[in-house]
Amino acid sequence: MATTSTTLSTFEDALDSLGVDCTRTTAEAFATTLDDVVRDPAVGVPLPFDVDYPESVTVDPTAADLERASTGITPASLGVANYGSVLLPSTPDGAEPVSLYPELHVPVVRASDVVPDLPEAMDRFGEAASDRAESSIVATGPSATADMGALVLGAHGPEAVHVVMLDE
């Protein structure tokens, strides 16, 4: 099912209201776009899309690289338009920790993988869970806590999220 432009603008609006930046880019412009988005040092896991990382990003980092990194770049399998959520699969190359430890997380989602709502997303997740025991995080905005008397971002996870939406 093709993603409609209404779905995409709903997604962008939802991200906006979560305080999450979103940059749309093409495969050719991907590296330059990412260069502008990341805070150094940046680490990323290999992306399942036909794009190249810029020089500035350490691809497939070590755990020590990860600990030093300010930005983590990971693929998102889906976007959920009405909530501005992204689904982040846990992979053997470390997408889970890379999306969690650095202060800025940059999920990369294909525009064609943005679905309208949660039931649709869960439907797709359900298939992946039964086919290959997939684990995934539905991430909506940065990590947050209100336990210390006011809303604070970046409680344990990233304090900022910048979605890169890829037109392939």
Next chain:
Amino acid sequence: MSKGKGDKAAEIRRLMATEGPAIEENTKGFNEKRKEAVAGLENYEELRTQAREIKEDAIDRLPELIEELRESVEENGGHLYLADDAADANRYVREVVADEDADRVVKSKSMTTEELDLNDALEADGTDVVETDLGEWVVQLADETPSHLIAPAIHRSRESIAELFAETFDPEDPPETADELTSFARERLGELIRDADVGVTGANFVTADTGTMALVTSEGNARKCAVTPDTHVAVAGVEKVIPSTDDLSPFLELLARSGTGQDLTAYVSLLTPPVDSPTLDFDDDETPLSERDSDRDFHLVLVDNGRMAMREDDQLRETLYCIRCGQCSNSCANFQHVGGHGFGGETYSGGIGTGWEAGVEGLDTAAEFNDFCTGCSRCVNGCPTKIDIPWINTVVRDRVNRGEEPEGADFLVEGLTPDEEPGGLDLDKRLFGNFETLAKLGSATAPVSNWLADTAPARWALERVVGVDARRDLPEFRRETLVDWFDRRVSTVSDPSREVVLYPDVYTNHVQVERGKAAVRTLEALGVSVRVPAVRSSGRAPLSQGMIATAEDHAHDVYGSLAEHVDAGRDVIVIEPSDLAMFDREYERFLPEASVERLQENSYEIMEYVYGLLENGADTDALRGGDDAVAYHAHCQQRTLGLEAHTVTVLEDLGYDVVTSDVECCGMAGSFGYKEDYYELSMDVGDDLAEQFTTPETGDREVVASGTSCLEQLDALLSRRPRHPIQLVAPR
């Protein structure tokens, strides 16, 4: 923490002063956001229905789902252990921890492990246990228990957390702002998670088809606990199992909205463990993540601990449909003022806490706080799985009254016999439960009874023997009841448009006779022929004391008296909203379906009925209008039934300028405010309403309220004497 009478009042007073202010501010904030978040959801009711159906089905098929889940988990390479009770669950987790030679366990917030006292068990083995949820960590440092299902440190202000950190860690530069406190906690906890050997989490839902567990969180600590150490133990009650991943989305859409008013929390982890993520060693500067191994261990510990017995219990089963969103705590006025340390048991707190504690700990624990639920029903419409929370509390109260045996005799029948062996039921419960008898006696002997009840020795005796607080005014019984008055008068309607039966509730009949007379005059002025037969009280009073069999007895009698009128095409008009709510909700438990439907279809609240008559062309001029300024407080159960607007519209159509209280609760809820232990709490809750009605905008308005308890409470709170709205519109 069993308490004697005076101690309980003192404990409530202490909690109201220390923890109350933070809890009130936070829970009210959650409520506001919930209302907005729910209003933004087009298919909210549909989702609730779906959620309810999924839970009913899952609990029904639980043993079979657990087996399916076992296969899924094992197929994925994990282990599932079904633990009978706390000791069994703790033993299993301790073994896993011992096998790993673990020095430190990091935990993500889990009420189920609180129920098991897992931390104590692990610490006894010398294991360092660290809670990583910021609120839960605060509670752990302070050596307290969580005071709310989802916001464990809700009772603490930022200042008190700052003090706690300063005392515990004595840092050079003590953190103060929320930002500073958060980064202080993140740094300390970050280090502890890094070197931990085992991560323990709860699970909000577990799907049988794939072995996927959903963890609903905001901070990211659950993800860190599950994935950073190479061993993950998830501990969850058996009731968390649902059939499939398809069933997740209604719960996910409802859970955060109902609790904190967020659309979705920041992270919903859908883990199908063991997860593929590589294990982490932050000192490793050689191996790229993709080449590190991901040799992970996963154990899912499903805990019975009384739940399977709850499943067999027709009354408590519904408790298992609870998804622990905390809405019923947030929306509860009493909870807002004392919080979960007063309104809670060993583990669970708030409205549904009684059901949980009765099921997993036993009646004694539930009994300690069960009285805090006044049955006001404010929580009912907000429960994502449509649990009748007040009913569960009533059932537990009934069982507490009877002692341990569910099949015991209903020892309280008719008559006020406080000098007889009370058979386990507190005298105060007998008194309030038998208010009808008391009222009959009071009217028969008025004014002597009123005078007598008001004398110092009588008040002293009432307080000492049955716990009626001496600071509370007693109702004044009227010598001539509404039924007597009506019997002696001649109807003024010659060619009636409709015929009705005005239901003479105990208060209207014996105490608030004026509002009954006003109702008769109003209906007749609108061309309606009225009858006021003597009918037994609805059973609300015994029900609210947990005397279910007595209440059921009333229900049969009331229906018996009214059925003939309904058959004759007469509508039943009810003045007291809590009685209408009784017909509408609780009678479903007592009467055959057809009977209850007939009664419900033909019963109306008085102002709702007046509204209907006027809508259908009755003459507004027949009623008393005015341009007076009015301050109106609707009754809690009237709001649950969606009946507030009718009163407001009628008053406005007649020219009144109406301001409504948005404070839902008067703090009284039936007999609650009479009881010595709860009097101060009742007044404290009521203060919010008093404040709204003493502003420059409302301070001079005539005060009107629909419910008896609200009228009494407003009378105690304000210097103006409140009236029922029908008294404003009735022709003189």
